[in-house]
Amino acid sequence: ALVDKANYRHFMAKEIHEQPEVVGHTLARYVDMATERVSMPVKLPFDFKDIQRISITACGTASYAGFVAKYWLEKLARLPVELDVASEFRYREAPLRKGDLAIFISQSGETADTLAALRYAKSQGAHTLSVVNVPTSTIARESETVLQTLAGPEIGVASTKAFTCQLMVLASLAVAAGKARGELSDADEAKLVHGLVEIPRLMSEALTTEVQIEKLAREISKSRDVLYLGRGTSYPLALEGALKLKEISYIHAEGYAAGELKHGPIALIDEHMPVVVIAPYDKVFEKTVSNMQEVAARGGKIILMTDAKGAAEATIQSLVTIVMPDMGATFAPIVYAVPVQLLAYHTAVVMGTDVDQPRNLAKSVTVE
Numbered sequence: 001a002l003v004d005k006a007n008y009r010h011f012m013a014k015e016i017h018e019q020p021e022v023v024g025h026t027l028a029r030y031v032d033m034a035t036e037r038v039s040m041p042v043k044l045p046f047d048f049k050d051i052q053r054i055s056i057t058a059c060g061t062a063s064y065a066g067f068v069a070k071y072w073l074e075k076l077a078r079l080p081v082e083l084d085v086a087s088e089f090r091y092r093e094a095p096l097r098k099g100d101l102a103i104f105i106s107q108s109g110e111t112a113d114t115l116a117a118l119r120y121a122k123s124q125g126a127h128t129l130s131v132v133n134v135p136t137s138t139i140a141r142e143s144e145t146v147l148q149t150l151a152g153p154e155i156g157v158a159s160t161k162a163f164t165c166q167l168m169v170l171a172s173l174a175v176a177a178g179k180a181r182g183e184l185s186d187a188d189e190a191k192l193v194h195g196l197v198e199i200p201r202l203m204s205e206a207l208t209t210e211v212q213i214e215k216l217a218r219e220i221s222k223s224r225d226v227l228y229l230g231r232g233t234s235y236p237l238a239l240e241g242a243l244k245l246k247e248i249s250y251i252h253a254e255g256y257a258a259g260e261l262k263h264g265p266i267a268l269i270d271e272h273m274p275v276v277v278i279a280p281y282d283k284v285f286e287k288t289v290s291n292m293q294e295v296a297a298r299g300g301k302i303i304l305m306t307d308a309k310g311a312a313e314a315t316i317q318s319l320v321t322i323v324m325p326d327m328g329a330t331f332a333p334i335v336y337a338v339p340v341q342l343l344a345y346h347t348a349v350v351m352g353t354d355v356d357q358p359r360n361l362a363k364s365v366t367v368e
């Protein structure tokens with residue numbers, strides 16, 4: 001085989017551990033480290049100043065990368081973003097205007113629904129930009145602009161490194177958009193790029209949580225259901241965490257916006273339902289702490305991923321904290337993806353499932 005597992009038990013483990021390196025390669029393609037500026041490797045055939053709205057379309061994990069990007073583009077470039085899964089977008093025939101920007105995200109570049117959505121957007125006269133990992137793929141060939149992720153071949157069916165590389169490209173794109181639209185100053189740009197440059201190192205640090213996560217996975221493996229909560233960009237990451245867990249461990253999991261807890265899912269909480277809370281220290285952190293108190297009061301066991309050590313422990317018992325490296329909150333999902341993936345991976349290993357080739361799933365879904 002061209003690609004082997006090196007010393008890892010599964011491709012997925014290897015691919016999780018490769019992330020600091022491949023995210024670093026991707027970073028080097030989209031930012032100029034010396035000047036701390038973003039620099040797109042290709043000239044964009046449109047000016048972000050002229051774009052009034054963006055639509056982002058993808059499937060599965062790639063759609064969660066798109067969901068994170070929505071937060072970034074709206075915050076950094078003040079551009080409204082509509083996000084769809086491709087199977088809905090294509091049949092909904094979403095209204096696109098000539099000159100709108102339609103972004104497609106796909107590891108394989110062959111996903112049937114995403115390809116159909118791309119063809120539809122083209123037929124409407126939209127600019128099409130794809131974030132793909134396979135540059136020779138159909139989606140890459142048919143897109144007006146291709147921004148490649150440099151994840152290298154991803155063999156595990158559960159997407160890991162492709163996801164974080166997609167996030168890196170989309171983060172750079174959001175900074176470029178903010179700059180072009182005059183929403184970000186040179187100083188803002190330098191600060192943000194600096195934040196991106198730190199990410200590979202922070203991801204390496206995040207990998208050191210693995211020993212602790214392996215132990216937690218033994219507990220998780222006894223559960224029937226797991227709830228993932230997050231606010232802001234941690235919300236799409238909660239969705240991704242739940243997807244990852246269900247696809248490889250077959251444990252039912254759901255991701256929810258933490259603020260939605262009271263609107264339904266809180267009814268499920270008891271001592272048998274672990275709740276994974278993704279909460280980097282940001283301006284909504286305290287809100288998430290009160291959600292955790294609500295969970296704890298109902299006997300729910302919490303696994304908290306945060307860099308705000310001690311801030312929640314004071315008021316909440318039955319809490320295990322996975323301590324994350326200190327970092328600014330903007331790009332936190334790229335780093336927090338690591339413990340989220342490790343938790344799913346180790347749970348699946350405990351369960352004894354076929355981690356790299358989970359039942360019923362294909363690496364690339366080329367039929368509807």
Ligand code: AGP
Nearest residue numbers: 060061062106107108111158159
């Ligand atoms: C992720 O773990 C999945 N197996 C799946 O959701 C995947 O992300 C989706 O099928 C999209 O694939 P693509 O990125 O190749 O288009």
